[in-house]
Amino acid sequence: MGQLTSPRAGVAAAFFAQGLGFAVVLTHLPAFKDRYGLTDLAITGVMFGVAVLAGLGSTVAGVQSGHRGSALTLRLALLLAAAGLILAGLAGSLALFLGGVALYGLGLGTVDASQNMQAVALEAQYGRSILTSFHAAWSAGGIVGALYTSVTSSWSLAVDLPLIAVVIAVIAAAPYLSAAEDLTAAAPIGGNADPPIPWRPLLLLGVALVLFYVADSAASSWSTIYLRDGLAAGAGLAPLAYGAYQATSLLSRLTGDLLVRRRGAVDVVRLAAGIGTIGLLLVVLANGPALAIIGFAVLGGGLAVVAPLTFSAAGVLAGDGTPEQRRRRADALIARLNQFNYLGFVLGGVLTGLVSSGSSLRWGYVVPLVLTAVLITLAPAFVPRTRSPLPADR
Numbered sequence: 001m002g003q004l005t006s007p008r009a010g011v012a013a014a015f016f017a018q019g020l021g022f023a024v025v026l027t028h029l030p031a032f033k034d035r036y037g038l039t040d041l042a043i044t045g046v047m048f049g050v051a052v053l054a055g056l057g058s059t060v061a062g063v064q065s066g067h068r069g070s071a072l073t074l075r076l077a078l079l080l081a082a083a084g085l086i087l088a089g090l091a092g093s094l095a096l097f098l099g100g101v102a103l104y105g106l107g108l109g110t111v112d113a114s115q116n117m118q119a120v121a122l123e124a125q126y127g128r129s130i131l132t133s134f135h136a137a138w139s140a141g142g143i144v145g146a147l148y149t150s151v152t153s154s155w156s157l158a159v160d161l162p163l164i165a166v167v168i169a170v171i172a173a174a175p176y177l178s179a180a181e182d183l184t185a186a187a188p189i190g191g192n193a194d195p196p197i198p199w200r201p202l203l204l205l206g207v208a209l210v211l212f213y214v215a216d217s218a219a220s221s222w223s224t225i226y227l228r229d230g231l232a233a234g235a236g237l238a239p240l241a242y243g244a245y246q247a248t249s250l251l252s253r254l255t256g257d258l259l260v261r262r263r264g265a266v267d268v269v270r271l272a273a274g275i276g277t278i279g280l281l282l283v284v285l286a287n288g289p290a291l292a293i294i295g296f297a298v299l300g301g302g303l304a305v306v307a308p309l310t311f312s313a314a315g316v317l318a319g320d321g322t323p324e325q326r327r328r329r330a331d332a333l334i335a336r337l338n339q340f341n342y343l344g345f346v347l348g349g350v351l352t353g354l355v356s357s358g359s360s361l362r363w364g365y366v367v368p369l370v371l372t373a374v375l376i377t378l379a380p381a382f383v384p385r386t387r388s389p390l391p392a393d394r
Helices: 001-026 029-036 042-067 068-091 092-128 131-151 159-172 175-180 201-228 238-262 265-285 287-302 306-316 322-360 364-383
Strands: none
Touching: 001 029, 001 068, 001 092, 001 131, 001 159, 001 201, 001 238, 029 042, 029 092, 029 159, 029 201, 042 092, 042 201, 042 238, 042 322, 068 092, 092 131, 092 306, 092 322, 131 159, 131 238, 131 306, 159 238, 201 238, 201 265, 201 287, 201 306, 201 322, 201 364, 238 265, 238 287, 238 306, 265 287, 265 306, 265 364, 306 322, 306 364, 322 364
């Protein structure tokens, strides 16, 4: 198992870098609003554009991983995301800012898909649940990013965004990432080059992922604005709602693998969705920043394990065959499943924004509250039936 330690550290570092950059972008939304005079509806439009481009990036990851391997795809995608952050930070006009955000969105989706391909491949080699630990690294990056924004709230965007971009670029170029290169390396494909997709179980997992990201996006994209504009929190306090959400998400994901081994994925998902529903109820009922921060913390403590468990279940759907065949099928499944991520991002961020534009963000959070409760009913999908590859795949 020792030979797997370095790849695991490299993939975890990539998850951390992704969480760091994403948190910095989301907790800077109020600053973007102020700098360019954007309304909540305009911010909603920007988020929609990012989600569309991220979905395209997920498709790019599926194609590129088949030709160059998911590790190289991941490395290049991190650099693309870093370039987008630099351009957004240095932009002197709204057009250049939107161009930077577009680059970041494309990199975001490519990183998401390729890093989960690497994580699922490693989990298969370990032979036990380890996927939530990678998403814990993502949450750790989110915590650092939220704290960074809180500390640097008085800094210029031309300084703090490029600094984070440099950190991401350094992680992308780190030598130890190359140790993961062979995990999903391309191999000659014989027979059917495009294995059939088990759509029904994949769609059930996709719906579960959508429901998770509705809540996650609402918390990530709007929590800072909700505290600042809706609950009168100061510029230094408002980002802490996102930080609290990511802090408890980290704890949830650090213990998630152990819980899955002991109780099974179905029970863990039911418990997670139930706790998440309670957290969102506190957010909706909050009459001040303190209760809202507690609500976001409860939400993260429950719901955060759902996303990694969907990707883990998708890896099971890859079925039997040679390691190369399994990896190709798993990569194809993950690239498709990851696109549900951005559907959830759009529904969570955009619907919350649209509802709030007609009333207030408090009512906007009713949408993820209801859908998180629905997630409880989808827990059985997290033990998908495996299916052997067709003879043409052998």
